[in-house]
Amino acid sequence: MSKKDFKKATDDLTNQQKPEEILETTDNLADVATAEEAESAEEVVEAEEIVAPDTAKELERVKDAYLHLMAEYDNYRKRTIKEKADLIKNGGEKTLVGLLPIIDDFERALDTVDKATDLAAVKEGVDLIYQKFIAFLTSNGVTAMTTVGEAFDPELHEAVALVPNPDEAQKGKIIDNLQTGYTLNDKVIRHAKVAVAD
16 A cells, blocks of 8 residues: 555545544554565565576676686786886896997907007097997987086086186186086986086
8 A cells, every 4th residue: 555545545534433443444554554565575585586596696707707807907917017127127228238339349449559559540549439429328318518608507517616717707607617417318417517716
């Protein structure tokens, strides 16, 4: 019995019956409503029992899929950690392989130094190796800083000496480069050691 039917029945009774009869009738209607609710609850339980085997299979399938996914993720995580470790361990391989021809040139130069009679030729050979090495560094993003005549910048330079300078225009500028500074892709990897005019 719906609430609407229950209300209609109670309204009809109040118009026709005495208060004692109304109480008795409403008790009977409440018992009927409770019995109907109990029957609907039993139907829900029976429906759940009918669906339960399919739900158990579905639950087992989802559980297996979840465990499989977790195992795949764990394997992925372990593989990624190993790849990162290998990258850190062998990350400089390309750079080192690029340096090997320069080492070969130095070995040839050292072999010829003992036998060489022309000092200018030895100097020219060493200069060629130096230029090759600088070209290699430049190709890998390493560039030397130009400092002499520039204004002192503490983010790029390290002042190791203050030199008195009679020219006021030179005050605060770098007058000598004691050690070359280098940048790697615009990031300072070694500050230039400089002498600054006071």
